[in-house]
Amino acid sequence: MAQHTLFLLPGDGIGTEIMAEVEKLIAHLNGSGATDFSYESGLVGGCAYDAHGVAISEEDMAKAVAADAVIFGAVGGPKWDDVPYDVRPEAGLLRLRKDLGLFANLRPAICYSALADASSLKRELVEGLDILIVRELTGGVYFGEPKEITDLGNGQKRAVDTQVYESYEIDRIARVALDLAMTRGKKVHSADKKNVMKSGVLWDEVVKQAAKDYPEIEVQQILADNAAMQLVRNPKQFDVMVTDNLFGDILSDAAAMLTGSLGMLPSASLGAPDPETGMRKAMYEPVHGSAPDIAGQGIANPIAMFASFAMALRYSFGMVELATRLETAISDVLEDGLRTGDIMQTGCRKVTTAEMADAIIAKL
Amino acid sequence: MAQHTLFLLPGDGIGTEIMAEVEKLIAHLNGSGATDFSYESGLVGGCAYDAHGVAISEEDMAKAVAADAVIFGAVGGPKWDDVPYDVRPEAGLLRLRKDLGLFANLRPAICYSALADASSLKRELVEGLDILIVRELTGGVYFGEPKEITDLGNGQKRAVDTQVYESYEIDRIARVALDLAMTRGKKVHSADKKNVMKSGVLWDEVVKQAAKDYPEIEVQQILADNAAMQLVRNPKQFDVMVTDNLFGDILSDAAAMLTGSLGMLPSASLGAPDPETGMRKAMYEPVHGSAPDIAGQGIANPIAMFASFAMALRYSFGMVELATRLETAISDVLEDGLRTGDIMQTGCRKVTTAEMADAIIAKL
Ligand SMILES: CC(C)[C@H](C(=O)O)[C@@H](O)C(=O)O
Ligand SMILES: CC(C)[C@H](C(=O)O)[C@@H](O)C(=O)O
Numbered sequence: 205m206a207q208h209t210l211f212l213l214p215g216d217g218i219g220t221e222i223m224a225e226v227e228k229l230i231a232h233l234n235g236s237g238a239t240d241f242s243y244e245s246g247l248v249g250g251c252a253y254d255a256h257g258v259a260i261s262e263e264d265m266a267k268a269v270a271a272d273a274v275i276f277g278a279v280g281g282p283k284w285d286d287v288p289y290d291v292r293p294e295a296g297l298l299r300l301r302k303d304l305g306l307f308a309n310l311r312p313a314i315c316y317s318a319l320a321d322a323s324s325l326k327r328e329l330v331e332g333l334d335i336l337i338v339r340e341l342t343g344g345v346y347f348g349e350p351k352e353i354t355d356l357g358n359g360q361k362r363a364v365d366t367q368v369y370e371s372y373e374i375d376r377i378a379r380v381a382l383d384l385a386m387t388r389g390k391k392v393h394s395a396d397k398k399n400v401m402k403s404g405v406l407w408d409e410v411v412k413q414a415a416k417d418y419p420e421i422e423v424q425q426i427l428a429d430n431a432a433m434q435l436v437r438n439p440k441q442f443d444v445m446v447t448d449n450l451f452g453d454i455l456s457d458a459a460a461m462l463t464g465s466l467g468m469l470p471s472a473s474l475g476a477p478d479p480e481t482g483m484r485k486a487m488y489e490p491v492h493g494s495a496p497d498i499a500g501q502g503i504a505n506p507i508a509m510f511a512s513f514a515m516a517l518r519y520s521f522g523m524v525e526l527a528t529r530l531e532t533a534i535s536d537v538l539e540d541g542l543r544t545g546d547i548m549q550t551g552c553r554k555v556t557t558a559e560m561a562d563a564i565i566a567k568l
Numbered sequence: 569m570a571q572h573t574l575f576l577l578p579g580d581g582i583g584t585e586i587m588a589e590v591e592k593l594i595a596h597l598n599g600s601g602a603t604d605f606s607y608e609s610g611l612v613g614g615c616a617y618d619a620h621g622v623a624i625s626e627e628d629m630a631k632a633v634a635a636d637a638v639i640f641g642a643v644g645g646p647k648w649d650d651v652p653y654d655v656r657p658e659a660g661l662l663r664l665r666k667d668l669g670l671f672a673n674l675r676p677a678i679c680y681s682a683l684a685d686a687s688s689l690k691r692e693l694v695e696g697l698d699i700l701i702v703r704e705l706t707g708g709v710y711f712g713e714p715k716e717i718t719d720l721g722n723g724q725k726r727a728v729d730t731q732v733y734e735s736y737e738i739d740r741i742a743r744v745a746l747d748l749a750m751t752r753g754k755k756v757h758s759a760d761k762k763n764v765m766k767s768g769v770l771w772d773e774v775v776k777q778a779a780k781d782y783p784e785i786e787v788q789q790i791l792a793d794n795a796a797m798q799l800v801r802n803p804k805q806f807d808v809m810v811t812d813n814l815f816g817d818i819l820s821d822a823a824a825m826l827t828g829s830l831g832m833l834p835s836a837s838l839g840a841p842d843p844e845t846g847m848r849k850a851m852y853e854p855v856h857g858s859a860p861d862i863a864g865q866g867i868a869n870p871i872a873m874f875a876s877f878a879m880a881l882r883y884s885f886g887m888v889e890l891a892t893r894l895e896t897a898i899s900d901v902l903e904d905g906l907r908t909g910d911i912m913q914t915g916c917r918k919v920t921t922a923e924m925a926d927a928i929i930a931k932l
Binding site for chain 2: 289292294298324325326329345346348351352353356359360361362363364365366367368369370371372397399400401402403405406407428429430432433435436437438450451453454455457458460461462466
């Protein structure tokens with residue numbers, strides 16, 4: 205069996221607690237002979253700042269680059285609210301995305317049927333919901349230059365951020381979305397603000413061009429503001445939605461919250477396939493944050509982290525069957541009525557982080 | 569009684585139908601002696617392009633500048649999907665905002681209790697909802713330069729949009745939000761992406777500085793992605809939300825859709841008060857669009873247009889009592905069970921645009 209290397213970056217807050225369960229999961233998978241993972245751990249975010257004065261050290265960056273996949277927890281917390289901008293916890297995450305070239309962020313918004321009542325939307329609107337948001341992750345206003353604040357004197361300042369997209373960046377993310385749509389409902393919505401932004405005009409042009417290579421897929425442009433509305437009105441009209449870095453940030457969070465399963469949702473960030481090996485750099489992380497309010501109590505929900513690990517099995521290692529088994533184990537423990545505090549419902553059994561993780565591992 | 573001038577810009581699609589009802593409303597108000605409005609009408613959007621080859625003519629721009637208030641319908645439609653970028657229907661709207669200096673866009677998201685069941689959210693989450701989104705409207709990525717597409721050769725292009733904010737632009741919109749919050753729940757959320765954008769860093773800094781002059785108000789920063797989530801999760805936690813042009817576009821549309829009252833929601837766009845007269849330039853328009861699919865059938869809902877006119881009475885002419893009477897008349901006809909097709913419910917009576925408008929006017 206092929207040996208694979210993982211680099212674990214637990215980060216801050218509940219990140220360390222849920223990553224401890226990932227280590228148990230890896231031990232189980234390796235022990236059962238299903239996988240042969242070796243791994244190391246590093247620091248990112250606030251804990252890296254405390255240790256090294258930066259959001260991720262050069263040494264850990266090198267390990268992230270060398271690994272077959274990075275498994276990421278969460279970063280940030282009030283402790284680091286006032287650290288300098290360039291070394292704030294998020295800077296570690298942004299550097300990983302940029303330096304690993306992780307341009308394709310896959311954010312499934314699925315509604316676990318056991319949790320459909322936890323949604324703020326009416327049950328019938330979210331039950332069975334399964335949207336995949338494909339967000340561009342290394343371009344746009346996140347990284348464009350100039351990005352600066354200038355002092356104009358008289359107490360006035362001017363702040364500038366720049367949204368930049370080149371055709372190839374749009375083309376490659378469009379093709380990721382189109383390829384994924386071929387394995388799903390064959391429907392792609394592409395969200396932009398082409399009525400106001402030149403990057404939206406180019407976005408739409410390039411997406412439509414790429415779509416010509418996928419005649420089976422129904423591709424539809426939608427304005428980002430309308431997309432936000434339609435996600436609220438009737439989310440099940442969507443299958444795959446592709447959009448830029450900033451719109452993707454906002455729309456995927458709204459979509460995640462719709463499902464009622466926010467604490468459960470995973471994400472994958474993928475680079476381009478290596479022309480020789482076909483391997484792509486990749487990082488897997490839960491959609492939720494570091495939840496400083498409940499950190500250290502052993503009560504965080506490990507499911508989003510495990511579901512992210514399932515995405516790693518599927519997208520980085522082609523272990524599709526094992527990924528599905530892990531996902532099924534997650535649904536099964538939910539059907540059995542196990543709940544961490546964040547998703548507790550009357551009639552269910554409240555469990556700790558470790559109990560939830562153990563129950564999932566036992567199902568495997 | 570003071571004479572006031574209005575400039576009506578019906579625009580395209582259902583814009584002309586709902587503006588015809590505004591003319592009836594003005595005639596009634598003038599006739600009853602409550603007001604003394606004189607008005608003219610002009611062209612904006614696709615109809616202006618058809619007539620003059622531009623999205624608004626210089627002559628109509630001059631009339632908009634001269635009027636005490638502009639009443640705007642809606643622009644756009646498939647007929648003009650392929651007109652050149654600079655003269656597309658939206659360009660007329662954007663030019664009005666910019667040239668009139670309408671930096672403050674007020675978008676109430678209220679849930680009419682007669683319509684709470686029309687929301688996709690559970691009734692208890694939206695019943696009684698009353699949020700005011702205060703969106704910056706003349707800055708940010710909508711107007712920043714450079715804004716261009718460059719041909720790089722090899723079939724590659726680069727598109728650039730620029731988000732620019734200066735301190736004074738943030739300060740004045742923050743103070744509009746803070747002043748309005750003093751008349752409401754004394755709570756302001758300020759949404760930005762300061763963890764990624766320098767304009768967000770400056771935004772937060774200037775808002776916090778302005779807030780010092782309003783010690784009674786609780787001001788809270790929120791990341792725009794989290795704001796989208798929280799609007800879906802529990803919208804009633806918000807009172808006033810102030811944000812930039814682009815985030816405001818998306819968040820206010822999501823908030824509007826939450827209420828179940830989308831076809832009913834008004835907006836006001838205000839300039840700075842004239843230092844001498846205290847009058848501010850202003851434009852009032854429904855949040856909904858030109859709805860080309862139902863245009864020309866006499867079935868469009870005139871309520872958002874009438875509610876926008878109520879905002880004109882309140883904000884441009886200080887006729888607070890009359891504004892409230894108009895708003896009450898709107899609720900009353902809804903309680904009476906009158907519905908246009910877009911908000912039809914079983915047990916209610918379906919009416920046309922004109923019937924709905926007449927019923928509201930009769931209540932006055
Ligand atoms: C933490 C932050 C920089 C990040 C982003 O804005 O991309 C987060 O919101 C996300 O969506 O992963
Ligand atoms: C029509 C369009 C240019 C406009 C905007 O993006 O501001 C609209 O969406 C709005 O919110 O008024």
